[in-house]
Amino acid sequence: KKILVLISGSGSNLQAIIDQVHLSDEPGNIVAVISNKADAYGLERAANAGIETSVVASKGITDRAQYDQALISEIDNYQPDLIVMAGFMRILTPEFVQHYSGKMLNIHPSLLPKYQGLNTHQRAIDANDEEHGASVHFVTEELDGGPVILQAKVPVFSDDQAEDLAARVQDQEHRIYPLAVKWFVNNRLCMQGGKAVLDDVEL
Numbered sequence: 001k002k003i004l005v006l007i008s009g010s011g012s013n014l015q016a017i018i019d020q021v022h023l024s025d026e027p028g029n030i031v032a033v034i035s036n037k038a039d040a041y042g043l044e045r046a047a048n049a050g051i052e053t054s055v056v057a058s059k060g061i062t063d064r065a066q067y068d069q070a071l072i073s074e075i076d077n078y079q080p081d082l083i084v085m086a087g088f089m090r091i092l093t094p095e096f097v098q099h100y101s102g103k104m105l106n107i108h109p110s111l112l113p114k115y116q117g118l119n120t121h122q123r124a125i126d127a128n129d130e131e132h133g134a135s136v137h138f139v140t141e142e143l144d145g146g147p148v149i150l151q152a153k154v155p156v157f158s159d160d161q162a163e164d165l166a167a168r169v170q171d172q173e174h175r176i177y178p179l180a181v182k183w184f185v186n187n188r189l190c191m192q193g194g195k196a197v198l199d200d201v202e203l
């Protein structure tokens with residue numbers, strides 16, 4: 001299976017997925033990493049792993065539909081079976097999401113459906129939550145609202161700053177995201193009728 005990864009930044013989740021794909025004899029390979037930012041560190045990680053990279057710059061483009069069209073044309077050069085959003089910090093148009101329906105995964109730093117959107121760690125601290133975490137989900141038109149595949153929980157400690165909590169959550173992201181990708185490339189995971197299905201069981 002051909003995997004394409006979309007990033008905007010550091011790419012630590014990308015790295016976790018590269019490490020898994022390279023270590024094992026998985027039936028998946030990463031055909032390209034595309035960033036909307038030219039200076040994303042994740043592009044270096046990809047190049048170091050011998051993966052093709054490209055930049056579809058979003059800077060200065062205000063028309064969302066126009067940007068998403070450009071992104072679609074670039075992605076479709078690679079004919080991917082799976083698109084992995086790994087810290088890709090853009091809201092996608094319904095047209096984009098429909099084009100890749102059932103083929104797109106995202107990781108979000110909260111226990112969805114809690115805290116969709118930004119600043120999730122600070123919001124968990126402000127709410128005095130005892131636990132927080134990360135969720136892998138299929139991408140649908142609703143932002144951070146697609147069916148959840150897998151979650152990992154972490155404790156929130158009373159003296160936590162948002163950065164402490166973010167680091168704790170990220171360690172878990174690096175465990176669960178490669179696992180969900182592995183399920184997908186092994187044909188164990190799909191989206192059916194708006195639900196995530198693993199080994200024929202609704203999640």
Ligand code: GRF
Nearest residue numbers: 010011012013087107108109
């Ligand atoms: C992750 O925390 C992810 O949950 C969020 O963006 C961050 C990306 O980090 N969507 P990285 O670029 O994978 O290091």
